[in-house]
Amino acid sequence: MNTPILTVSELDVSFTQYASGLRTRTLTGIAGLNIEVREGEILAVIGASGSGKTLLAQAILGILPRNADVTGEIRFRGERLTAARRRRTLGREISYIPQSVTNLDPLMPVGEQVRIGLDPKTAHQEQSRLFARYGLASEAARLYPFELSGGMLRRVLFATSVRDTVRLIIADEPTPGLHAEAVEEVLRHLRELAADGVAVLLITHDIVSAVSVAERVAVMNGGRLITVEPAAAFTGDGDGLGHPFARDLWRALPQNRFSIGGVEWH
């Protein structure tokens, strides 16, 4: 239960941009970030847009834009995650559930997309099992993404990411724009995966979802990890939260105070 699956130490991500002519400027994306996700644990990472949440996912997966500079260390199951190791583990042991259903291939039937990376001998059988697990009709396998609703496409995204060999899942904003029942379904699927021993890194700006599903909640702002709070502290007026920024974030919710850093609503 307590084996660390993902360990990120002193991660820095910066970008070099051309300002004018040949003069360049460096923008900081992430600075000095340390984080650990253990077996069977859901760690939520919350923060404003631009806080560096998605960059963290991209750095782990090795899919940052080319002008990015990365220093620090990322370890997966105790060993350094190098480019060669990523090639062996991505899609097998490390899986990614992207933010948008537009990440599906619009020109490929969804069943075929779910079969990518599966053992060809058992791919059809395994795909049927995944479809059943995520409540997708078997006939839907022949359909193209445009023929399915947004909620069904979310389930297809899950089916493409879940493999028996997966030890770490990175889910980037899997819930915005979904109505309450659909959000609950996504969270239930994440809980099931964690119960199977998968380590889940859930990146989201939806604090309520994060708190309902994770044990610990990491709060980012301006590229820095501000604090890691127990999910149980996000309750009532947030007095149990250690860091003032976490309290501000919690109290800004409309169901709480709807305040901004001490300025009350009305």
Added chain:
Amino acid sequence: MALTVSGLSYGYAGGKLLYRDASFRVEAGAVVGITGPSGSGKSTLGALLAGDLRARSGEITIDGAPLPRRGFRPVQLIHQHPERAVNNKWRMRSVLRESHEVPQETLDLLGIRSEWLDRWPAELSGGELQRFCIARALHPATRYLVADEMTAMFDAITQAQIWHALSGIVRERGLGMVVISHEPALLDRLCDEQIAVESFRD
């Protein structure tokens, strides 16, 4: 003084009617919430109110007169995705000026910094861009606003900042506002009255 919908029916070609004989009013100075699951026709209703879509039957009037078919639209729609609502080949200064010379006071209230004016849309965050879209919609001739999932993509602090600023302006100008959202807690905070779009189905 009200935005009045009477006997409105609308459906997309080949689909079922989204609303049948829907009627409601938004008084000037009032905030009305529209709720409903995704796909139930909330955004379509917003586009009809703003005059982006035309109803086949029924009537939408503003302070007694039908929505103008040309010229400035007194009902302004603010969308969920600001990055899709601005011209990405224009600097922000031009994006603003497309509407009117926005007074400095409005820019200050919305927290728009002067250095953002020279940036391209891609160089601003979603929350920053949305403030421009709001400023642009606050033309002196605007009477009603329709906020369609205006802050659904933002974190709690950005959401609260935007609503604090906009609510103050709306109250001061006596504008009417329709808030479309799937978040009950947000609607409870903002609205004087809430209408479920499903209630228009039959």
